[in-house]
Amino acid sequence: MKTDQTHPAPDEPTLAMDAIRKSLQPCMQCGTCSASCPNAFAMATTPRELWRLLQLGFVDDALAAGSFWMCSSCYTCTLRCPRGLPLTEVMAALRRLAARCHPEKTGDNATFYKTFLDNVRTYGRVQESALMTSYFLTMKSPTLPFAFLPLGLRLLGKGKLHGPSGTQKGRLEGLFNHAATQGDRT
Amino acid sequence: MKYAYYPGCSLRESAQEFDVSVRAVMERLGTEIEEIPDWTCCGASAAESVDHNLSLALPARNLALAEKAMPGLDVLVPCSACYLNLLKLQRNVLADKSVMAQTNALLGDEGLAYTGKTGRVRHLLDVLLNDIGPEAVRAKVEKPLHGLTVAPYYGCQILRPYRVFDDPERPSSMEPILSALGAAIHPWTMGGRCCGASLMATHKEAALVSVGEILRAAAAAPPDGQEDEAGGGADVIATVCPMCQMNLDAYQKQALREGGLGVAGRPVTVLYLSQLIGLAFGLSAQQVLLEKNLAVTEAFREKLVHPKELSTAAVTTA
Ligand code: SF4
Ligand code: SF4
Numbered sequence: 146m147k148t149d150q151t152h153p154a155p156d157e158p159t160l161a162m163d164a165i166r167k168s169l170q171p172c173m174q175c176g177t178c179s180a181s182c183p184n185a186f187a188m189a190t191t192p193r194e195l196w197r198l199l200q201l202g203f204v205d206d207a208l209a210a211g212s213f214w215m216c217s218s219c220y221t222c223t224l225r226c227p228r229g230l231p232l233t234e235v236m237a238a239l240r241r242l243a244a245r246c247h248p249e250k251t252g253d254n255a256t257f258y259k260t261f262l263d264n265v266r267t268y269g270r271v272q273e274s275a276l277m278t279s280y281f282l283t284m285k286s287p288t289l290p291f292a293f294l295p296l297g298l299r300l301l302g303k304g305k306l307h308g309p310s311g312t313q314k315g316r317l318e319g320l321f322n323h324a325a326t327q328g329d330r331t
Numbered sequence: 332m333k334y335a336y337y338p339g340c341s342l343r344e345s346a347q348e349f350d351v352s353v354r355a356v357m358e359r360l361g362t363e364i365e366e367i368p369d370w371t372c373c374g375a376s377a378a379e380s381v382d383h384n385l386s387l388a389l390p391a392r393n394l395a396l397a398e399k400a401m402p403g404l405d406v407l408v409p410c411s412a413c414y415l416n417l418l419k420l421q422r423n424v425l426a427d428k429s430v431m432a433q434t435n436a437l438l439g440d441e442g443l444a445y446t447g448k449t450g451r452v453r454h455l456l457d458v459l460l461n462d463i464g465p466e467a468v469r470a471k472v473e474k475p476l477h478g479l480t481v482a483p484y485y486g487c488q489i490l491r492p493y494r495v496f497d498d499p500e501r502p503s504s505m506e507p508i509l510s511a512l513g514a515a516i517h518p519w520t521m522g523g524r525c526c527g528a529s530l531m532a533t534h535k536e537a538a539l540v541s542v543g544e545i546l547r548a549a550a551a552a553p554p555d556g557q558e559d560e561a562g563g564g565a566d567v568i569a570t571v572c573p574m575c576q577m578n579l580d581a582y583q584k585q586a587l588r589e590g591g592l593g594v595a596g597r598p599v600t601v602l603y604l605s606q607l608i609g610l611a612f613g614l615s616a617q618q619v620l621l622e623k624n625l626a627v628t629e630a631f632r633e634k635l636v637h638p639k640e641l642s643t644a645a646v647t648t649a
Contacts, residue, residue, distance in 0.1 A: 218488075220490075223491065224491045238383075254533055255381075258377040269371045313369075317372075
């Protein structure tokens with residue numbers, strides 16, 4: 146366990162990818178996952194195709210296709226896979242890997258999750274209005290806030306948005322720091 | 332019955348009506364809920380996408396706090412996403428000693444450890460169905476929801492990947508509760524369909540398709556043509572998850588307009604199950620914070636004020 150701290154980053158992505166490929170090895174390409182996925186219609190490669198790319202070692206193509214950003218973690222594929230593979234977790238592992246290996250290509254996708262966790266780190270509990278504000282700031286998209294503005298105004302009118310609460314502020318700072326030194330072992 | 336209560340972040344923010352109605356309903360049902368002191372975010376759906384260690388440590392911290400302050404109590408979780416995060420962590424830690432060691436190493440700085448001595452992680456729906464039971468619910472009903480057709484919507488994370496208290500393919504756990512309230516059940520197969528979850532923030536166009544399909548199925552006439560007063564279809568969708576509620580409620584107009592198919596839909600009220608229970612228990616619209624829901628239809632309000640039985644009785648005596 147100590148070795149992770151003495152040899153951190155360099156080979157971590159490779160280890161993570163090996164673990165992913167190993168867990169996908171039993172996939173028999175039956176296509177149940179793709180047929181069950183409510184978001185397959187919006188993916189560049191279906192889940193089954195993604196697993197095949199990874200099985201055959203086309204890691205860069207798999208990461209570039211980016212289908213894992215369209216996964217809504219509904220666990221339907223995991224439930225139905227006749228091989229019992231942990232597919233939803235693989236999707237999440239691919240998002241982590243893509244964000245680390247090709248941050249320049251993950252675009253807006255990684256930003257939301259990252260901003261979300263930054264919010265948790267700062268406030269201890271998610272503060273929705275602060276989250277949306279920093280999401281808009283990080284995305285630097287002039288039109289994005291307008292896409293959410295009508296909803297924002299309605300939520301405001303319903304008294305659902307308010308300034309961030311400070312009760313748990315900074316509470317998770319130590320835990321986040323500690324977790325960052327441990328390295329990804331999956 | 333007493334539970335360690337984990338509300339989760341949403342119930343303190345945009346889903347206050349869920350928190351308030353859960354507390355009110357559980358009190359009427361004679362159960363005691365005590366909030367886990369100092370609880371923090373469970374990581375939601377973001378932690379696992381960013382950092383594996385945090386996806387272990389964030390839920391574990393809350394279970395460790397529960398174990399310390401209320402050993403042995405089951406942990407009651409109304410939010411489906413929080414429920415799955417806590418449940419998954421509990422299962423992983425109990426199944427694998429090395430995961431327990433890794434997780435507790437992350438918590439060590441605060442002097443916390445999660446060893447599994449707390450009770451089970453339980454979803455609100457599980458507790459209502461199996462600990463309290465439909466009969467005890469029925470006994471508290473003061474204003475039966477007669478004439479109201481409800482579409483039970485379960486979403487993803489209380490059903491999958493674990494089979495705990497319902498069938499993930501054909502969920503039905505809400506039906507005995509809704510029947511106990513006097514409501515009719517909308518027969519549909521979309522109850523376990525994903526609402527798009529956080530894709531609504533990152534890929535809205537895809538999430539709107541899912542939301543549109545769910546809303547249309549809720550508003551559609553039942554297949555065998557048994558028309559009801561809602562003009563065929565549900566008056567209200569009952570949810571047990573803040574993310575599902577927000578996606579189905581707040582994006583209705585857009586989903587019905589843009590969410591694929593190009594078929595016109597009609598608005599449907601989307602309430603938390605606990606709000607419906609509260610209304611049937613005689614709580615006022617204010618007491619269950621009905622004003623916080625965005626898409627409450629006039630037809631729904633009308634039915635609340637004039638339940639079916641009363642209005643037909645009035646017609647016959649006139
Ligand atoms: S359902 Fe399982 S075995 Fe079938 S293609 Fe998908 S991952 Fe492979
Ligand atoms: S978990 Fe992701 S990949 Fe699997 S069915 Fe759901 S959306 Fe598709």
